[in-house]
Amino acid sequence: MSLPKRVVLVGPMGAGKSTIGRMLAKELGYRFLDSDRIIEERCGANIPWIFDVEGEDGFRQRETAMLDELTGEQGTVLATGGGAVMRPENHPLLKKNSVVVYLKTSIEQQVERTRKDRNRPLLQNDDPEAVLRRLFDIRDPLYTRLADIVMYTDRKSPRLVVRQLVNRINPRTPRHKRQRRKEGRDYAQGTSRT
Protein backbone atom coordinates (compact mmCIF):
# COMPACT_ATOMS: atom_id res chain seq x y z
CA MET A 1 0.00 0.00 0.00
CA SER A 2 1.40 3.46 -0.83
CA LEU A 3 0.94 6.49 1.37
CA PRO A 4 -2.42 8.28 1.07
CA LYS A 5 -2.48 11.89 -0.11
CA ARG A 6 -3.95 12.93 3.17
CA VAL A 7 -4.87 11.60 6.59
CA VAL A 8 -7.97 13.18 8.10
CA LEU A 9 -8.60 12.83 11.83
CA VAL A 10 -12.18 12.95 13.04
CA GLY A 11 -13.62 12.36 16.49
CA PRO A 12 -15.05 14.13 19.50
CA MET A 13 -13.62 16.93 21.61
CA GLY A 14 -10.89 15.50 23.80
CA ALA A 15 -10.03 12.63 21.47
CA GLY A 16 -6.48 13.96 21.01
CA LYS A 17 -6.80 14.90 17.33
CA SER A 18 -4.30 17.77 17.54
CA THR A 19 -1.67 16.00 19.66
CA ILE A 20 -1.87 12.77 17.70
CA GLY A 21 -2.15 14.59 14.38
CA ARG A 22 1.02 16.59 14.96
CA MET A 23 2.99 13.48 15.95
CA LEU A 24 1.57 11.42 13.09
CA ALA A 25 2.47 14.11 10.55
CA LYS A 26 6.05 14.11 11.79
CA GLU A 27 6.23 10.35 11.55
CA LEU A 28 4.87 10.27 7.99
CA GLY A 29 6.88 13.32 6.87
CA TYR A 30 3.61 15.17 6.20
CA ARG A 31 2.50 18.71 7.04
CA PHE A 32 0.15 19.06 9.99
CA LEU A 33 -2.97 21.19 9.55
CA ASP A 34 -5.43 21.97 12.32
CA SER A 35 -8.69 23.27 10.92
CA ASP A 36 -9.79 25.05 14.12
CA ARG A 37 -6.45 26.78 14.65
CA ILE A 38 -6.33 28.00 11.04
CA ILE A 39 -9.90 29.32 11.30
CA GLU A 40 -8.81 31.25 14.40
CA GLU A 41 -5.70 32.61 12.68
CA ARG A 42 -7.61 33.74 9.61
CA CYS A 43 -10.38 35.26 11.66
CA GLY A 44 -8.05 36.92 14.14
CA ALA A 45 -10.33 35.70 16.93
CA ASN A 46 -10.75 32.55 18.99
CA ILE A 47 -13.57 30.03 18.64
CA PRO A 48 -15.58 31.25 21.68
CA TRP A 49 -15.60 34.73 20.11
CA ILE A 50 -16.76 33.36 16.75
CA PHE A 51 -19.57 31.40 18.46
CA ASP A 52 -20.53 34.50 20.46
CA VAL A 53 -20.65 36.90 17.56
CA GLU A 54 -21.63 34.70 14.61
CA GLY A 55 -23.35 31.83 16.40
CA GLU A 56 -22.61 28.15 15.82
CA ASP A 57 -23.98 28.48 12.31
CA GLY A 58 -21.43 31.17 11.46
CA PHE A 59 -18.66 28.94 12.77
CA ARG A 60 -19.93 25.97 10.73
CA GLN A 61 -19.87 28.06 7.57
CA ARG A 62 -16.28 29.01 8.22
CA GLU A 63 -15.49 25.38 8.98
CA THR A 64 -16.92 24.13 5.67
CA ALA A 65 -14.99 26.77 3.72
CA MET A 66 -11.80 25.83 5.59
CA LEU A 67 -12.25 22.11 4.96
CA ASP A 68 -12.84 22.83 1.29
CA GLU A 69 -9.57 24.74 1.15
CA LEU A 70 -7.46 22.41 3.30
CA THR A 71 -8.57 19.23 1.56
CA GLY A 72 -7.08 20.68 -1.64
CA GLU A 73 -3.61 20.13 -0.14
CA GLN A 74 -1.64 16.92 -0.37
CA GLY A 75 0.87 15.28 1.93
CA THR A 76 -1.01 16.49 4.98
CA VAL A 77 -2.48 15.27 8.23
CA LEU A 78 -5.62 17.27 8.90
CA ALA A 79 -7.16 17.51 12.37
CA THR A 80 -10.82 18.52 12.16
CA GLY A 81 -13.14 19.95 14.80
CA GLY A 82 -15.45 17.48 16.54
CA GLY A 83 -18.50 18.83 14.74
CA ALA A 84 -17.04 18.71 11.23
CA VAL A 85 -19.15 15.65 10.46
CA MET A 86 -22.41 17.44 11.20
CA ARG A 87 -22.79 19.01 7.76
CA PRO A 88 -23.43 16.45 5.02
CA GLU A 89 -21.66 18.70 2.49
CA ASN A 90 -18.45 18.24 4.49
CA HIS A 91 -18.46 14.45 4.04
CA PRO A 92 -17.17 14.31 0.46
CA LEU A 93 -14.53 16.89 1.40
CA LEU A 94 -13.31 14.77 4.30
CA LYS A 95 -13.26 11.58 2.22
CA LYS A 96 -11.61 13.01 -0.91
CA ASN A 97 -8.29 11.17 -1.52
CA SER A 98 -7.96 10.65 2.22
CA VAL A 99 -7.63 7.97 4.79
CA VAL A 100 -10.15 9.02 7.42
CA VAL A 101 -9.24 8.01 10.97
CA TYR A 102 -11.83 8.07 13.74
CA LEU A 103 -10.12 8.56 17.10
CA LYS A 104 -12.68 6.84 19.27
CA THR A 105 -12.67 7.80 22.92
CA SER A 106 -14.90 7.02 25.90
CA ILE A 107 -17.07 9.75 27.41
CA GLU A 108 -15.05 9.44 30.63
CA GLN A 109 -11.83 10.25 28.78
CA GLN A 110 -13.47 13.11 26.89
CA VAL A 111 -14.70 14.59 30.18
CA GLU A 112 -11.28 14.20 31.77
CA ARG A 113 -9.40 15.73 28.85
CA THR A 114 -11.71 18.72 28.41
CA ARG A 115 -12.31 19.44 32.11
CA LYS A 116 -10.29 22.64 32.38
CA ASP A 117 -10.81 23.81 28.83
CA ARG A 118 -12.33 27.24 28.22
CA ASN A 119 -11.94 27.26 24.44
CA ARG A 120 -14.85 24.94 23.63
CA PRO A 121 -18.09 26.93 23.76
CA LEU A 122 -20.34 23.86 23.59
CA LEU A 123 -18.94 22.68 26.94
CA GLN A 124 -19.22 25.94 28.88
CA ASN A 125 -22.31 24.96 30.88
CA ASP A 126 -23.33 23.16 34.07
CA ASP A 127 -23.26 19.66 32.66
CA PRO A 128 -20.59 19.22 29.98
CA GLU A 129 -20.73 15.45 30.42
CA ALA A 130 -24.41 15.38 29.37
CA VAL A 131 -23.48 17.45 26.29
CA LEU A 132 -20.65 15.07 25.39
CA ARG A 133 -23.02 12.10 25.75
CA ARG A 134 -25.67 13.71 23.57
CA LEU A 135 -23.10 14.64 20.92
CA PHE A 136 -21.66 11.12 21.03
CA ASP A 137 -25.09 9.58 20.33
CA ILE A 138 -25.55 11.82 17.30
CA ARG A 139 -22.02 11.84 15.96
CA ASP A 140 -20.58 8.39 16.65
CA PRO A 141 -22.53 6.80 13.75
CA LEU A 142 -21.32 9.59 11.44
CA TYR A 143 -17.66 9.24 12.48
CA THR A 144 -17.93 5.46 12.10
CA ARG A 145 -19.52 5.64 8.67
CA LEU A 146 -16.89 8.02 7.34
CA ALA A 147 -13.89 6.23 8.83
CA ASP A 148 -11.48 3.97 7.00
CA ILE A 149 -9.79 3.25 10.33
CA VAL A 150 -11.37 3.32 13.80
CA MET A 151 -8.66 3.72 16.42
CA TYR A 152 -9.44 3.48 20.13
CA THR A 153 -7.41 5.92 22.18
CA ASP A 154 -8.44 5.11 25.77
CA ARG A 155 -5.59 4.03 28.04
CA LYS A 156 -3.09 4.53 25.23
CA SER A 157 -0.35 7.13 25.07
CA PRO A 158 -0.40 9.37 21.98
CA ARG A 159 2.87 7.70 21.01
CA LEU A 160 1.30 4.25 20.99
CA VAL A 161 -1.71 5.48 19.02
CA VAL A 162 0.62 7.00 16.43
CA ARG A 163 2.69 3.82 16.16
CA GLN A 164 -0.45 1.74 15.64
CA LEU A 165 -1.76 4.22 13.09
CA VAL A 166 1.46 4.25 11.09
CA ASN A 167 1.33 0.46 10.93
CA ARG A 168 -2.26 0.58 9.69
CA ILE A 169 -1.74 3.39 7.20
CA ASN A 170 1.54 2.28 5.70
CA PRO A 171 3.50 -0.63 7.05
CA ARG A 172 6.52 0.39 4.99
CA THR A 173 7.55 3.78 6.33
CA PRO A 174 11.33 4.16 6.94
CA ARG A 175 10.95 3.79 10.70
CA HIS A 176 8.89 0.66 10.27
CA LYS A 177 11.46 -0.77 7.88
CA ARG A 178 14.22 -0.04 10.40
CA GLN A 179 12.18 -1.72 13.11
CA ARG A 180 11.63 -4.77 10.90
CA ARG A 181 15.36 -4.96 10.09
CA LYS A 182 16.17 -4.76 13.81
CA GLU A 183 13.66 -7.48 14.58
CA GLY A 184 15.27 -9.58 11.83
CA ARG A 185 18.73 -9.07 13.37
CA ASP A 186 17.45 -9.88 16.86
CA TYR A 187 15.85 -13.02 15.50
CA ALA A 188 19.05 -14.09 13.72
CA GLN A 189 21.06 -13.50 16.91
CA GLY A 190 18.52 -15.38 19.00
CA THR A 191 17.63 -12.31 21.06
CA SER A 192 14.10 -11.96 19.70
CA ARG A 193 11.32 -12.11 22.25
CA THR A 194 8.71 -13.15 19.69
Ligand code: S3P
Ligand atom coordinates in the same frame (compact mmCIF):
# COMPACT_ATOMS: atom_id res chain seq x y z
C1 S3P B 1 -16.63 21.42 18.29
C2 S3P B 1 -15.35 20.97 18.53
C3 S3P B 1 -14.19 21.85 18.61
C4 S3P B 1 -14.43 23.14 17.82
C5 S3P B 1 -15.70 23.78 18.23
C6 S3P B 1 -16.91 22.87 18.04
C7 S3P B 1 -17.73 20.46 18.26
O1 S3P B 1 -13.03 21.21 18.11
O2 S3P B 1 -14.44 22.87 16.44
O3 S3P B 1 -15.59 24.17 19.58
O4 S3P B 1 -18.81 20.79 17.74
O5 S3P B 1 -17.54 19.31 18.73
P1 S3P B 1 -12.25 20.03 18.89
O6 S3P B 1 -12.93 18.73 18.59
O7 S3P B 1 -10.88 20.07 18.32
O8 S3P B 1 -12.26 20.37 20.33
